[in-house]
Amino acid sequence: MTDDQTSQSAQLGTVESRGLTPGPTSNKRKRADYRQSQQQKRQELKTVVFEGNDDSQDKIKLPKKKYYRQRAHSNPFSDHLLEYPIGPSHMDWHKLYPALIPPEAETSIDGAKQVEIVDIGCGFGGLLVSLSTEFPDKLILGMEIRVQVSHYVEDRIIALRQQHAPEGKYNNIAVLRANAMKFLPNFFKKGQLSKMFFCFPDPHFKIRKHKARIVTSTLASEYAYLLRPGGIIYTITDVLDLHQWMVRHLEAHALFRRLPKEWEDEDPCVKIMRKDTEEGKKVERNNGDKWVACFVRLDHPE
Numbered sequence: 001m002t003d004d005q006t007s008q009s010a011q012l013g014t015v016e017s018r019g020l021t022p023g024p025t026s027n028k029r030k031r032a033d034y035r036q037s038q039q040q041k042r043q044e045l046k047t048v049v050f051e052g053n054d055d056s057q058d059k060i061k062l063p064k065k066k067y068y069r070q071r072a073h074s075n076p077f078s079d080h081l082l083e084y085p086i087g088p089s090h091m092d093w094h095k096l097y098p099a100l101i102p103p104e105a106e107t108s109i110d111g112a113k114q115v116e117i118v119d120i121g122c123g124f125g126g127l128l129v130s131l132s133t134e135f136p137d138k139l140i141l142g143m144e145i146r147v148q149v150s151h152y153v154e155d156r157i158i159a160l161r162q163q164h165a166p167e168g169k170y171n172n173i174a175v176l177r178a179n180a181m182k183f184l185p186n187f188f189k190k191g192q193l194s195k196m197f198f199c200f201p202d203p204h205f206k207i208r209k210h211k212a213r214i215v216t217s218t219l220a221s222e223y224a225y226l227l228r229p230g231g232i233i234y235t236i237t238d239v240l241d242l243h244q245w246m247v248r249h250l251e252a253h254a255l256f257r258r259l260p261k262e263w264e265d266e267d268p269c270v271k272i273m274r275k276d277t278e279e280g281k282k283v284e285r286n287n288g289d290k291w292v293a294c295f296v297r298l299d300h301p302e
């Protein structure tokens with residue numbers, strides 16, 4: 001092996017450990033190199049950004065989406081290599097919100113700061129970024145199954161935290177690579193959440209794929225368990241059939257009631273999910289329809 005090859009394979013080690021299979025093309029190489037340099041910067045910056053003592057003038061730039069390309073869909077039934085705690089009290093939230101949660105904080109204890117808002121399938125994180133300033137006192141978490149996309153959001157949040165370090169902004173948002181169809185109760189305890197967002201979920205058009213949809217009767221029960229009474233499920237999609245499917249499954253559930261259009265028109269989060277999600281922007285550019293439905297978690301079954 002030449003020196004060149006040795007140094008290349010050393011680099012590939014890092015890339016592979018992030019779930020990528022590096023290929024021979026120069027574009028792949030460019031993207032892998034870019035991500036590796038972002039990863040290095042991230043390691044260097046983690047302490048300064050997270051501990052809030054950043055004196056450097058060298059501000060990290062926002063990441064570029066083109067370097068984080070990945071297939072559009074990820075099979076939620078595949079065995080992804082995912083890390084998850086055995087229960088909510090075993091989750092180290094300090095890693096995700098270092099400026100707001102002290103190390104080894106018992107976040108399962110009532111009174112400690114806990115994640116309250118989740119964006120399921122957060123994609124490239126547009127909603128998270130807007131929710132961060134709309135709810136500066138709440139901890140907000142994006143969950144995303146695609147590895148490169150979750151890395152993009154992580155890099156985006158780190159850059160934003162550094163760019164806005166003097167004002168202490170964006171410390172309340174974080175992203176986790178996770179399969180939200182499988183492990184939510186491992187992360188959150190009963191009644192912990194006040195809002196769950198399902199923005200432009202994968203439509204899984206074919207009938208035999210409908211079971212992969214993120215809203216089903218079984219999952220609706222899990223969402224009811226995690227949401228506190230009065231908590232809200234937000235849904236938006238540009239696919240009418242999926243909209244009708246989500247409405248049907250959530251309306252049929254004894255612990256959810258659909259909120260009226262007047263409520264939607266007044267709610268700031270509905271505006272945000274219409275205009276600040278990446279998919280919402282795409283639909284806007286193509287003059288497509290956006291179907292919204294919101295549901296309140298009831299105290300008792302109706």
Ligand SMILES: C[S@@+](CC[C@H](N)C(=O)[O-])C[C@H]1O[C@@H](n2cnc3c(N)ncnc32)[C@H](O)[C@@H]1O
Nearest residue numbers: 121122123144145179180181199200277278279
């Ligand atoms: C069409 S995109 C929408 C992204 C974002 N919500 C938006 O509106 O711009 C759907 C996202 O959900 C993610 N996703 C699909 N199934 C998931 C699952 N089971 N757990 C977590 N994320 C999932 C996909 O990887 C994809 O990024």
